[in-house]
Amino acid sequence: xxxxxxxxxxxxxxxxxxxxxxxxxxxxxxxxxxxxxxxxxxxxxxxxxxxxxxxxxxxxxxxxxxxxxxxxxxxxxxxxxxxxxxxxxxxxxxxxxxxxxxxxxxxxxxxxxxxxxxxxxxxxxxxxxxxxxxxxxxxxxxxxxxxxxxxxxxxxxxxxxxxxxxxxxxxxxxxxxxxxxxxxxxxxxxxxxxxxxxxxxxxxxxxxxxxxxxxxxxxxxxxxxxxxxxxxxxxxxxxxxxxxxxxxxxxxxxxxxxxxxxxxxxxxxxxxxxxxxxxxxxxxxxxxxxxxxxxxxxxxxxxxxxxxxxxxxxxxxxxxxxxxxxxxxxxxxxxxxxxxxxxxxxxxxxxxxxxxxxxxxxxxxxxxxxxxxxxxxx
Amino acid sequence: xxxxxxxxxxxxxxxxxxxxxxxxxxxxxxxxxxxxxxxxxxxxxxxxxxxxxxxxxxxxxxxxxxxxxxxxxxxxxxxxxxxxxxxxxxxxxxxxxxxxxxxxxxxxxxxxxxxxxxxxxxxxxxxxxxxxxxxxxxxxxxxxxxxxxxxxxxxxxxxxxxxxxxxxxxxxxxxxxxxxxxxxxxxxxxxxxxxxxxxxxxxxxxxxxxxxxxxxxxxxxxxxxxxxxxxxxxxxxxxxxxxxxxxxxxxxxxxxxxxxxxxxxxxxxxxxxxxxxxxxxxxxxxxxxxxxxxxxxxxxxxxxxxxxxxxxxxxxxxxxxxxxxxxxxxxxxxxxxxxxxxxxxxxxxxxxxxxxxxxxxxxxxxxxxxxxxxxxxxxxxxxxxxxxxxxxxxxxxxxxxxxxxxxxxxxxxxxxxxxxxxxxxxxxxxxxxxxxxxxxxxxxxxxxxxxxxxxxxxxxxxxxxxxxxxxxxxxxxxxxxxxxxxxxxxxxxxxxxxxxxxxxxxxxxxxxxxxxxxxxxxxxxxxxxxxxxxxxxxxxxxxxxxxxxxx
Numbered sequence: 052x053x054x055x056x057x058x059x060x061x062x063x064x065x066x067x068x069x070x071x072x073x074x075x076x077x078x079x080x081x082x083x084x085x086x087x088x089x090x091x092x093x094x095x096x097x098x099x100x101x102x103x104x105x106x107x108x109x110x111x112x113x114x115x116x117x118x119x120x121x122x123x124x125x126x127x128x129x130x131x132x133x134x135x136x137x138x139x140x141x142x143x144x145x146x147x148x149x150x151x152x153x154x155x156x157x158x159x160x161x162x163x164x165x166x167x168x169x170x171x172x173x174x175x176x177x178x179x180x181x182x183x184x185x186x187x188x189x190x191x192x193x194x195x196x197x198x199x200x201x202x203x204x205x206x207x208x209x210x211x212x213x214x215x216x217x218x219x220x221x222x223x224x225x226x227x228x229x230x231x232x233x234x235x236x237x238x239x240x241x242x243x244x245x246x247x248x249x250x251x252x253x254x255x256x257x258x259x260x261x262x263x264x265x266x267x268x269x270x271x272x273x274x275x276x277x278x279x280x281x282x283x284x285x286x287x288x289x290x291x292x293x294x295x296x297x298x299x300x301x302x303x304x305x306x307x308x309x310x311x312x313x314x315x316x317x318x319x320x321x322x323x324x325x326x327x328x329x330x331x332x333x334x335x336x337x338x339x340x341x342x343x344x345x346x347x348x349x350x351x352x353x354x355x356x357x358x359x360x361x362x363x364x365x366x367x368x369x370x371x372x373x374x375x376x377x378x379x380x381x382x383x384x385x386x387x388x389x390x391x392x393x394x395x396x397x398x399x400x401x402x403x404x405x406x407x408x409x410x411x412x413x414x415x416x417x418x419x420x421x422x423x424x425x426x427x428x429x
Numbered sequence: 430x431x432x433x434x435x436x437x438x439x440x441x442x443x444x445x446x447x448x449x450x451x452x453x454x455x456x457x458x459x460x461x462x463x464x465x466x467x468x469x470x471x472x473x474x475x476x477x478x479x480x481x482x483x484x485x486x487x488x489x490x491x492x493x494x495x496x497x498x499x500x501x502x503x504x505x506x507x508x509x510x511x512x513x514x515x516x517x518x519x520x521x522x523x524x525x526x527x528x529x530x531x532x533x534x535x536x537x538x539x540x541x542x543x544x545x546x547x548x549x550x551x552x553x554x555x556x557x558x559x560x561x562x563x564x565x566x567x568x569x570x571x572x573x574x575x576x577x578x579x580x581x582x583x584x585x586x587x588x589x590x591x592x593x594x595x596x597x598x599x600x601x602x603x604x605x606x607x608x609x610x611x612x613x614x615x616x617x618x619x620x621x622x623x624x625x626x627x628x629x630x631x632x633x634x635x636x637x638x639x640x641x642x643x644x645x646x647x648x649x650x651x652x653x654x655x656x657x658x659x660x661x662x663x664x665x666x667x668x669x670x671x672x673x674x675x676x677x678x679x680x681x682x683x684x685x686x687x688x689x690x691x692x693x694x695x696x697x698x699x700x701x702x703x704x705x706x707x708x709x710x711x712x713x714x715x716x717x718x719x720x721x722x723x724x725x726x727x728x729x730x731x732x733x734x735x736x737x738x739x740x741x742x743x744x745x746x747x748x749x750x751x752x753x754x755x756x757x758x759x760x761x762x763x764x765x766x767x768x769x770x771x772x773x774x775x776x777x778x779x780x781x782x783x784x785x786x787x788x789x790x791x792x793x794x795x796x797x798x799x800x801x802x803x804x805x806x807x808x809x810x811x812x813x814x815x816x817x818x819x820x821x822x823x824x825x826x827x828x829x830x831x832x833x834x835x836x837x838x839x840x841x842x843x844x845x846x847x848x849x850x851x852x853x854x855x856x857x858x859x860x861x862x863x864x865x866x867x868x869x870x871x872x873x874x875x876x877x878x879x880x881x882x883x884x885x886x887x888x889x890x891x892x893x894x895x896x897x898x899x900x901x902x903x904x905x906x907x908x909x910x911x912x913x914x915x916x917x918x919x920x921x922x923x924x925x926x927x928x929x930x931x932x933x934x935x936x937x938x939x940x941x942x943x944x945x946x947x948x949x950x951x952x953x954x955x956x957x958x959x960x961x962x963x964x965x966x967x968x969x970x971x972x973x974x975x976x977x978x979x980x
Contacts, residue, residue, distance in 0.1 A: 144715035218554035317554035327594035
């Protein structure tokens with residue numbers, strides 16, 4: 052009986068040692084990093100090894116592709132070594148298929164001399180511009196544990212535009228003078244493309260002017276191929292109402308593959324006095340310690356203005372002083388607003404408006420929203 | 430623990446040998462208790478290729494590295510993606526996962542210095558959430574970086590699209606860290622603390638010096654008249670010279686963040702070889718796995734892609750053979766253990782959403798007139814369409830479009846005040862008379878007929894008027910050609926979308942016959958109001974089954 056007991060302990064010990072030792076000796080694989088790697092050459096792999104050989108460069112550059120198209124490229128990977136080669140899919144940023152793989156989770160074993168195909172597919176869909184996608188294949192070739200296959204190129208819509216994101220951002224535009232921006236609408240496959248119409252959602256304040264692209268402009272848009280098209284000058288006329296705006300510009304063309312392109316015109320029309328940030332927003336202010344937030348008041352044309360705090364939501368305290376960049380008594384048109392929530396304020400949500408009175412002839416009153424969350428002690 | 434294949438024959442051999450010894454002359458009929466091997470394929474069956482399985486947070490990260498003396502976590506060009514990009518599953522990225530990564534590395538005893546290349550937000554004009562939401566998002570993104578103990582962030586032109594004053598106004602309130610660094614942009618007097626030329630971060634007993642440069646051309650392109658008043662922009666190369674020297678004198682390793690074309694990063698790395706790490710802007714969304722080495726291997730040029738899907742991790746080691754190592758980190762489901770990134774979850778799911786609600790971002794969204802509609806037409810809701818198009822309405826009611834709004838009402842992750850979500854889950858948002866709120870425009874919940882066909886009030890009131898009919902007409906060919914669906918079914922939110930396969934699911938051509946009495950009689954305001962209420966009742970019972978949007 053004692054003999055069986057000792058043998059059982061010995062057997063269990065040997066079993067554990069055999070299971071654990073290789074894992075301790077080799078570098079951890081899947082949990083080592085995010086990007087999975089097979090262990091590099093280990094003690095037990097000293098002998099005949101698989102050798103991963105790829106038939107050509109693992110980077111393939113596509114010709115310019117249209118939208119809604121599919122491109123693919125195939126490589127052949129062979130085992131030119133003397134023992135079995137295991138292939139596994141590694142990190143990928145594209146649709147990647149490996150011939151003979153039954154599903155994404157399996158491994159493929161190539162005997163010495165065998166090969167398989169690696170195919171990378173790229174669907175352009177509605178993408179626009181340059182792309183680069185890759186997929187890694189992990190191998191147990193000790194000298195090439197990972198092979199990264201890459202496809203890259205550029206997607207060209209039928210009608211191309213600048214700016215590419217189709218947004219004209221006017222940021223903080225003064226509403227007492229005109230503001231302009233330019234868009235380009237062009238094609239590389241239709242030399243006689245025409246603009247059929249240009250309309251916008253606020254014709255009373257937005258005007259457009261179409262003119263053909265000049266040669267230097269064409270060159271600037273594309274140095275690799277000839278392009279044909281127009282530039283549209285968009286002007287926001289003075290008097291556009293103060294505040295945020297988001298308008299639309301529709302350009303219709305006679306291109307058979309893309310008849311309409313829409314642009315967004317967005318931004319903020321500012322008046323004579325603006326506050327930045329526009330909303331005085333404090334979150335997670337400790338009721339015990341209070342909180343402070345600073346903002347800047349900007350007066351157009353750097354005029355000197357007297358401010359008086361007419362209203363402040365309780366328990367907020369507001370002070371305004373000229374920004375410390377005034378030179379030799381000259382006004383910089385900038386004022387520092389400091390909003391304080393005093394220590395010991397009552398916890399809760401605060402929503403209100405700070406009202407300032409001014410001596411500016413066109414802005415007698417300035418209203419600034421305030422939001423705050425005052426947290427009590429737990 | 431799975432048994433490694435190479436160990437199995439040895440185990441069996443030992444067991445058999447021992448049993449033979451143990452049995453001696455004993456009972457050979459007794460069978461041993463055997464170990465059941467688990468095949469390698471079984472052991473990995475639940476792990477999708479290329480994507481490590483979610484773990485419980487206890488496994489060691491970067492286990493094949495020794496613990497570095499100091500480490501740099503690099504992020505950048507988040508482009509407004511606070512959460513994994515898109516509203517479909519299986520996407521990469523998100524600040525919650527990044528927080529989990531930082532916490533786990535710190536718990537392993539790493540001296541981690543997180544830095545960001547800037548580009549926290551998307552162009553406010555291009556963002557579906559609009560300018561006001563982007564401002565709040567920018568604040569939240571900065572707060573998230575502070576929560577993750579970020580030390581430095583580069584000044585980026587894409588962030589300044591929010592307006593130089595707005596951005597400086599937010600930087601004013603950042604506190605000690607993160608510092609906004611730029612070697613070649615100097616703020617005007619009174620704003621000095623908003624942008625500093627360099628910052629030296631403490632990493633254990635070592636120091637990492639950080640600065641950035643920005644391509645002056647990228648600032649010239651901004652349509653912001655206040656920029657020139659507030660910021661002085663210098664040529665990058667000249668401005669960097671004294672900063673690089675100061676960093677070299679005062680820190681153990683130097684990091685340069687470059688906001689500009691890849692060529693600028695390369696030229697800066699060549700001109701100032703003292704930098705150990707140069708972080709470059711990305712041309713492509715997905716970065717390469719390896720960093721480029723220049724200056725005879727001394728300097729690493731790193732890019733981390735766009736949309737916050739990847740981070741770069743750099744370890745510094747007291748090892749003359751390999752003093753610096755780089756690893757691209759994929760922010761996938763591995764970092765999704767329950768409870769991971771809780772401070773960030775709270776920031777995004779609770780604080781951010783509360784601030785959007787308080788600021789009434791959706792209600793106050795700037796609205797415009799509908800360009801393709803007949804002047805004077807307004808949104809009336811699908812209820813009004815049902816009167817003459819009952820079969821089309823019935824088909825729509827079976828689609829996810831009809832219940833799109835309900836997908837926003839998850840109690841743990843409510844998004845009904847988030848303009849980015851509202852823009853695709855309601856009808857007529859952005860347009861005059863379109864979606865305002867659940868209280869004011871409940872009849873416009875979900876993605877309804879008028880999102881594609883335009884506002885229908887005039888057609889509903891005078892259905893046979895050819896001018897009004899023409900304004901509503903839309904063929905599938907035109908919808909496809911003009912990419913009407915792509916506004917919502919974009920590559921982030923609907924990566925599998927293809928018009929050819931999705932259109933048949935909602936195809937509704939000639940389903941109605943218009944031969945019933947009343948089909949050609951126009952609706953008055955009272956009748957439209959009654960039909961709008963009926964629509965709400967129709968939407969009600971089917972709320973539960975269609976909540977999960979996953980295209």
